[in-house]
Amino acid sequence: MFGRRRREQARSTSESVGAAGPDNPDVVLAQTIARHFEGAEVSGSAAAIGLGGVIIDCRVDQLVPTNGQVAASLFFNISGGALGTAPIFASSSGYGTSDLEAIVEGGCAWSCSFGPVLRSALADEPEPDVDTFDVALDGRPFRAHVAALNRLMGTPGIGEPGDVIRRTREALVGDDRWLTRKVLDSGTLPLVSTATATVLSAFVMELSDHRTVEVKVNGREWVASNLDAFAGPHVGAEGTATLMRELAVLVPQGGRVARSVPFRRDSLQRTLDGFEPATAEPWRADGWQGWSAHRGALGRPLDVAEVRALEAAAGQLPPDYRAFLVDVAGSGAGPGYGLIRPAVVGDGVIPLAHAGCGVTWILRLDPDHRGEVWVDAAGADETFTQVAPTFSEWYDDWLESALRGGVWSQWDNSACATTGVLNQLITSLDERGELGPRPINLQGRIGPGGIALSLGAGYLPEGSAGDPCHPCVALASRFGLGPAIFSPGVLLQR
Ligand SMILES: [Zn+2]
Incomplete structure (x- = not known):
């Protein structure tokens, strides 16, 4: 009952204030964050904090009044610069006697603890409270920049809080000093990207008879490390609760060549096993139907005879791709509906994976572009574009995007057939005055299997029943339409 009342009292910030005015809580939060970074600029809810182009998009999710106090729930999406383009989610909370005070307090506390770590990692500025050390993860070199934020809660008279915290930390992590170090050494983390910096957070709440652990990698809770x-x-x-929070940024070292350590099947499968399809959502890499086509499982590697047969048709394979096929997998978990068993087709390319909507990633074999990965978006916006210089970087980029939880696409899905169908439906409902209030909800307007895609041409037999791409599934879900509206095509039936 209490929980319910809280929710009713909570105000959605979009209804309590104007969209972009100076009183907009999101803007106030962005301005608070920006004050902690020299030369930062605010545009709407986004704070551009410098450090090579890092943007923090700010959202006040909820303002909940409790016992004369206001608790602000604060959401951040961090991207840009060495952190890469896919946003990293972070959250925090703030408390005060008014909405404004709660937002400013929370924003300030978050930037005061996290700002120095970002500056140390991304601007290479030494910070007094940030420690740095080198670490190798799955054979890849990184420099960790880490800072701690500790709090003690408990009965008075338990001693000097700093001493209690120090004793608890020492008992928990020994001489290492850092929870982060223990997480890094545990061998439980997913493969960490060598292309972008990674945000790692570790939180332990220690009671005398209970421990709560939460490890997050780029904003995603990584349960394997918790356990x-x-x-x-x-x-x-x-009688005490010691709250130990650490924030770290892992910066890849040694340049592109030094970082390009080949994939290993065990570390890749460990990473894929860490995804949680049960809790997944359609806009996440592990929550849409492309993932359910491979379920995060790697197919068996190719044997010598199979590689020889492939190279008879393809010529000598790019070394990184060959190593992946032989040592890691010949098919299975990967972008779109998963890696296809390799074969040379058409005008001498190897299709790597189908994205749906008649879009295919291919490996080029022609002399000028040999080893590059291109996306052939014939079924969508009809573009043909290079997306990665090598297979490994393409796969790595997908894996990193999957970990961060966004939709990974390199074509404009507004040109996909699905978008056209939804557009027609919305237009016709609007003309008949049946569209209803915003946000537009089309639930029940299209029955199961109501959208059947037929492939025109490309890397599947012409006229095949097609499956949708991830951006189209995510788009439909935003209008209240689940994946069941799509008639299953050849990719799901494989
Ligand atoms: Zn599409």
Whole structure:
């Protein structure tokens, strides 16, 4: 009952204030963040904080009044510069006697603890409270920049808080000093990108008889590390709760060549196993139907005879792709509906994966572009574009995007057939005055299998029943339409 009342009292910020005015909570939060970074600029809800082009998009998710206080729930999406283009989600909270005070307090606390780590990692500025050390993960070199934020809650008279926290930390992590170090050494993290910097957070709340652990990689909770990295007896002082939070940024070292360590099947499968399809959502890489086509499983590697047969048709394969096929997998988990068993087709290319909507990633074999990955978006916006210089970088980029949770696409899906169907439906409902209030909800307007895609041409037999691409599935879901509206095509039936 209490929870319910809280929710009713909570105000959605979009209804309580104007869209872009100076009183907009999102803008206030962005301005608060910007004050912590020299030369930062605010545009709407986005704070451009410098550091090579890092943008923090700010949202006040909820303002909940409780006992004369206001609790602000704050959302951040961080992207740009060395952090890469796919947004990293972070959240925090703030408290005060008014909406404004809660937002400013929360924004300030978050930037005061995280800002120095970002500056140390992305601008290479030494910061007094940030520690740096080198670490190798799956054979790839990184420099970790880490800072801690500790709090002690408990009965008075338990001693100097700093001493209690220090004793608890020492009992938990020993001489390492850092929870982060323990997480890094545990071998439970997913493969960490060598193309972009990675944000790693570790949180432990230690009681005398209970421990809560939360490890997040680029904003995504990584349950495998929660369970494994902090086993052992409870070390919290009686009657206290020690809250230990660490924020780290892992910066890849050694340049592109030094970083290009080949994939290993065990570390890749460990990463894929860390996804949680059960809790997934259609706009996440592991929550849409392309993932359910391969379920995060790697197919068996090719044997010597199969590689020889392939190279008889393709010529010598690019070394990284050949190594992947032989040592990691010949098919299975990957972009779109998963990696296809390799074969040379058409005018001498190897299709790598179908995206749906008649879009295919291919490996080029012609002399000028050999080894490059291109996307052939014949069924969507009809573009043909290079998306990665090598197979490994293409696969790495997909994996990183999957971890961050966004839709990975390199074509304009507004030209896909699905978008056209939805557009027609919305237009005709609007003309008949049946569209209803915004946001537009089309639930029940298209029955199961109501959209059947037929492939014109490309890398599947002409006239095949097609499946939708991820951007189209995500688009439909924004209008309340689940994946069942699509008639299953050849990719799901494989
Ligand atoms: Zn599409």
